Amino acid sequence: MEKAVIDMKDVHKSYGIGEHQVNVLKGVSITVEQGEFVAILGPSGSGKTTLMNLIGLIDTIDSGYYFIDGLNIQDQSEKSYATIRNEKIGFIFQKFNLISKYTALYNVALPLLLRGESYKDARLKAAKTLERVGLEERMHHRPNQLSGGQQQRVAIARALVGDCPLILADEPTGALDQKTGSEVLAFFQELNAEGKTIVMITHDVKIAEKAKRVILVEDGLICEENRQLSNVLLK
Ligand code: ADP
Ligand code: MG
Numbered sequence: 001m002e003k004a005v006i007d008m009k010d011v012h013k014s015y016g017i018g019e020h021q022v023n024v025l026k027g028v029s030i031t032v033e034q035g036e037f038v039a040i041l042g043p044s045g046s047g048k049t050t051l052m053n054l055i056g057l058i059d060t061i062d063s064g065y066y067f068i069d070g071l072n073i074q075d076q077s078e079k080s081y082a083t084i085r086n087e088k089i090g091f092i093f094q095k096f097n098l099i100s101k102y103t104a105l106y107n108v109a110l111p112l113l114l115r116g117e118s119y120k121d122a123r124l125k126a127a128k129t130l131e132r133v134g135l136e137e138r139m140h141h142r143p144n145q146l147s148g149g150q151q152q153r154v155a156i157a158r159a160l161v162g163d164c165p166l167i168l169a170d171e172p173t174g175a176l177d178q179k180t181g182s183e184v185l186a187f188f189q190e191l192n193a194e195g196k197t198i199v200m201i202t203h204d205v206k207i208a209e210k211a212k213r214v215i216l217v218e219d220g221l222i223c224e225e226n227r228q229l230s231n232v233l234l235k
Helices: 048-054 078-088 104-114 119-132 148-161 178-193 229-234
Strands: 006-016 020-032 036-042 063-068 089-092 165-170 198-202 211-217 221-226
Touching: 006 048, 020 048, 020 063, 020 221, 036 048, 036 148, 048 063, 048 165, 048 198, 078 089, 089 148, 104 119, 104 148, 119 148, 148 165, 148 178, 165 178, 178 198
Parallel strands: 036 198, 036 211, 089 165, 165 198
Antiparallel strands: 006 020, 006 063, 211 221
């Protein structure tokens, strides 16, 4: 068996207390092996963002267990989450989440600088990664000098630069026009073909179809898991 990048078992998550408590995730189990390209698909309100926040160590699980790349999250203090995130996960968000006052180059170098790499090394790797996403001529531009598609490519470069075992993308094409969105998805397929593990959250079946496997979330539960999306859609 391949090594699991995500191994989550019977995870529960609720918000609020007492009668105001909302049980958002009601026992979710997910395994993602190294080298997979998985879409987590579900309607609005089904718990996708909550799940993404748990996978991405932005929030903590209430119960169950979660191993990321072999590391048991329960054994880690919340203080160490930022370090684990930096080492294990490259994030891609719907709205890019670039730092507007920094150039593309510096935005991409940042995860390496946070890791303690020298400015020289970080800059070199960032420039190479921007080249990889086709933005070598834009590396000294700030986000507001770039198109949406270019900004998302900067964000993809930032997610790639640290060579993390997991790329986690939340509605990565949600703020892009259809053509640019298709380009981003084609690039994900290319990265996956090179061995990158990608988990992509989406509410759109057409986008989920681009992944190799689809996990369907409904009302806080995994209701279907299928290698073939057509099987899901036929039900
Ligand atoms: P999705 O991303 O699939 O639209 P979410 O994970 O954002 O779903 O939300 C799932 C459910 O959990 C929704 O009913 C939402 O109102 C509720 N929820 C999410 N976050 C909170 C929170 N911080 N406090 C209370 N309820 C929340
Ligand atoms: Mg959401």
